[in-house]
Amino acid sequence: MNIINFTPISAFAGGLLIGLAVILFFVGNGRLAGVSGIVNNALVSKQNRTDNFLFIVGLILGPIFYVFFTKNNIPFLITSSLPTIIIAGFLVGIGTKVGRGCTSGHGICGISLLSLRSIIATIIFMITAIITVGLFG
Amino acid sequence: MMSKIISFISGTIFGVGLTVSKMINPEKVLGFLDLFGQWDPSLIFVMMGAIIISAPVFFSFRNKKKPLFADNFTIPTVKSIDKNLIIGSGTFGVGWGLVGFCPGPAISSLALLNTYSVFFVLSMLGGFLLTKLVNKIIVAPQ
Numbered sequence: 001m002n003i004i005n006f007t008p009i010s011a012f013a014g015g016l017l018i019g020l021a022v023i024l025f026f027v028g029n030g031r032l033a034g035v036s037g038i039v040n041n042a043l044v045s046k047q048n049r050t051d052n053f054l055f056i057v058g059l060i061l062g063p064i065f066y067v068f069f070t071k072n073n074i075p076f077l078i079t080s081s082l083p084t085i086i087i088a089g090f091l092v093g094i095g096t097k098v099g100r101g102c103t104s105g106h107g108i109c110g111i112s113l114l115s116l117r118s119i120i121a122t123i124i125f126m127i128t129a130i131i132t133v134g135l136f137g
Numbered sequence: 138m139m140s141k142i143i144s145f146i147s148g149t150i151f152g153v154g155l156t157v158s159k160m161i162n163p164e165k166v167l168g169f170l171d172l173f174g175q176w177d178p179s180l181i182f183v184m185m186g187a188i189i190i191s192a193p194v195f196f197s198f199r200n201k202k203k204p205l206f207a208d209n210f211t212i213p214t215v216k217s218i219d220k221n222l223i224i225g226s227g228t229f230g231v232g233w234g235l236v237g238f239c240p241g242p243a244i245s246s247l248a249l250l251n252t253y254s255v256f257f258v259l260s261m262l263g264g265f266l267l268t269k270l271v272n273k274i275i276v277a278p279q
Contacts (some may be wrong), residue, residue, distance in 0.1 A: 004175045005168055007159060011179035014158020015186020018170035021151035021186060023194040028143035030204030031211050033151060035241040040265045045206025054141055055148035056244060062152015063161060063248040074156055076246065077164040078253045080236045089243075089257040093264015096240060099225020100213065103239040104151075106226070107184060112192040117215065121222055126170075132234025133170040 025055075034105020035059070036096035046103060095125075139206040152245045158183045161245050163237030170234050 012031040029051065032092075042052035063074055080088070098101040099121055102109060110118020155161045160183055203209055233239050237256050238246075246254040269272030 001173060001176050003178065005165070005177040005179075006178070007177075007179050008182045011158045011160075011182035012186040014154045014156070014160065015183035015188075016153030016190055017150055017157060017186075018183065019154075019187035020173045021147045021149075021154060022191040024143060024150065025147040026191070026210075027194065027198060027204060028206050029140045030207040030209060032213075033147055035151075035239075035244060039240055039244060039262070043262055043265055044269055054145040054182055055151075058145045058148020058150075059152040059155075059241065059244045060248045062149050062154070063156045065149065065223040066153050066156040074161060075159065075165070075250065076162045076249055076251065078236065078251065079164065080253070082253070084235055085253050085257050086260045088232040088235035088238065089260025090264040090267070091228050091235070092238065092240065092243075092257075093232075093261035094268050095225050095229025095232055095264075096226070096227070096263050097268040098221050099227075099229055100215070100222070101226075102229060102241070103233075104241050108187045108191065109231060111184075112138025112188050112195050113212070114192075115213075115216075117160055117218060117222055120218055121226040124223060124226040125233060126226045128230030129170045129234035132231050133167060133232055136235065137167060137171055137174070 018104075018108065022104075022112070032105060032109040034101050034109055036092075036102035037105055040097055061137070099125075143206055149240065152248075154187075155242050158186075161249075161259045163242070165237075166233075166239070166242070167237040170237070230263045 022033045025031055036054050038052045042049060042056060067074060101118065101121055106118040106121040111122060155252065159165045160180065166180065167181035236257065240261065243254060243257050243261060247258060
């Protein structure tokens with residue numbers, strides 16, 4: 001194993017911001033900021049639909065505000081083929097719906113709540129993702 | 138009204154956080170998942186930063202009766218480690234590892250007007266709807 005491209009400071013700073021978003025959503029609205037749940041609910045449920053929609057709009061505007069205020073560009077690279085993208089999208093949609101959470105819902109909110117379910121979910125999706133990259137990456 | 142403002146601001150800060158941490162970039166995330174190759178541990182620091190802030194607030198707020206701008210807390214009550222949790226999370230991980238996108242960064246990256254992001258998000262929404270449909274047909278309501 002070689003360690004490369006390691007950016008601990010920006011990673012930690014971005015993590016603090018995500019944590020701030022999570023507590024604001026929790027203290028203000030009493031909800032957990034799990035993105036798969038919010039997007040899924042915006043799609044299939046009438047409950048809190050405007051809230052969910054506005055959260056999603058904010059998620060998309062975040063990078064735009066970042067570029068506007070810092071004048072930095074955002075490094076972004078997808079190397080996968082279109083069929084892989086579509087298969088992966090379906091697997092992420094099905095998996096987060098069946099497993100009821102993603103990196104934010106289980107990985108951040110659930111672990112912060114010391115939920116055993118979320119800790120196990122996070123370990124499982126990390127393992128299958130690492131295996132997938134090992135096989136196909 | 139306040140809950141809508143909070144939702145918008147939370148989403149925005151979340152999106153800025155994903156950008157600052159560089160997790161909006163699938164290549165960066167794949168670097169983390171490439172544990173046995175050229176490994177980039179950054180994602181661990183993102184999770185640590187987020188958990189360090191949110192865990193203490195969750196625990197100091199859990200005894201409060203209600204949040205500031207809603208009638209009650211809505212936190213999942215399911216505690217069991219069931220087969221859905223394991224199969225679902227395992228499936229999600231495979232999709233995550235194929236491209237390097239999980240739901241948050243995928244949605245945020247729509248800002249970059251990348252065609253592949255759009256296809257990924259549409260497929261993810263397709264996955265949500267497909268699961269809902271299958272649940273309706275074969276799985277008894279829980």
